[in-house]
Amino acid sequence: MSPTPEEAQRALHDVEARRQETAAAAGWPVAYWIGGGVLVAGLGVLYDLKPDFSRDWGNVITLTLLAIAVLASTRQGSAWFGRPVRARQAPASRWPLAIIGGVLLAFLAVRAGQWEVPHLVAILGVAAGLLMALAGPWWQHRVLTRRAARP
Amino acid sequence: MTVPTEPASSGPRLEPLLLDPTRLAIMASLAGAEWAEFSFVRDAAGLSDSTLSKRISQLGDAGFVEVRKGYVGKRPRTWLNLTPAGRAALKAHIAMLREIAERTG
Structure with a gap:
């Protein structure tokens, strides 16, 4: 039996609300973004003030953070971090754009290393940390909402 | 005579299985993610474990939902x-609901 227009309208509202609820559950809590921002800013300052620490531990810390990021994007990793839902992944068509962005960022980081600006690493670390803590939750909400609305 | 430009399955179509609000609620909850925990869907849809299991098995039989079991630490999930x-069926069902809803005016 076909639903009435009113029933169809209600069903559509319900579907949209549930999609958004799931999308929200796939995101990291704001506290994680703030914690991540503080960590990035702290590492930037530490690397700047203690270059020896950066030489000894820089690669280990970077690889550990990368491993955590990859693990967190898996089904089981999400559960480990208390997320009951794994976010929908970006469509394959977006990967070239992400790779270009990553290469551009790496290129800029190498170029920035050649500038003679005092405490550049600390400044960049604090800027990246602030960006992560302040804009991270907004960006995450935007991305998850758009992905959830994808057919 | 009109020539169809899309496969019949992708056009607006009511899916009989999704006329049940509970099954539609489960599908809609899953649509916003890739892999959701059973407990999350159960709480989101306000169902008991056994009711959700029954509905999931119906949706699974229709080929709309896949189920994976595993462990997180020692806890089964x-x-x-x-x-x-399942996504195609939901898309077609939602498109048809939109068409029906537009008939209001």
């Missing part, structure tokens, strides 16, 4: 996901 056929 069940994850649910929409299959491509």
Whole structure:
């Protein structure tokens, strides 16, 4: 039996609300973004003030953070971090754009290393940390909402 | 005579299985993610474990939902996901609901 227009309208509202609820559950809590921002800013300052620490531990810390990021994007990793839902992944068509962005960022980081600006690493670390803590939750909400609305 | 430009399955179409609000609620909850934990869907849809299991098995039989079991530490977990056929059916069902809803005016 076909639903009435009113029933169809209600069903559509319900579907949209549930999609958004799931999308929200796939995101990291704001506290994680703030914690991540503080960590990035702290590492930037530490690397700047203690270059020896950066030489000894820089690669280990970077690889550990990368491993955590990859693990967190898996089904089981999400559960480990208390997320009951794994976010929908970006469509394959977006990967070239992400790779270009990553290469551009790496290129800029190498170029920035050649500038003679005092405490550049600390400044960049604090800027990246602030960006992560302040804009991270907004960006995450935007991305998850758009992905959830994808057919 | 009109020539169809899309496969029949992708056009607006009511899916009989999704006329049940509970099954539609489960599918809609899964649509916003890839792999959701059983407990999340149960709480989101406000169902008991057994009711959700029954509905999931109906949706699974239709090829709309896939189920994976695993462990997180020592705790068993069940994850649910929409299959491509499930997403297509939901898309077609929603498109048809939109058409019906527009008849209001």
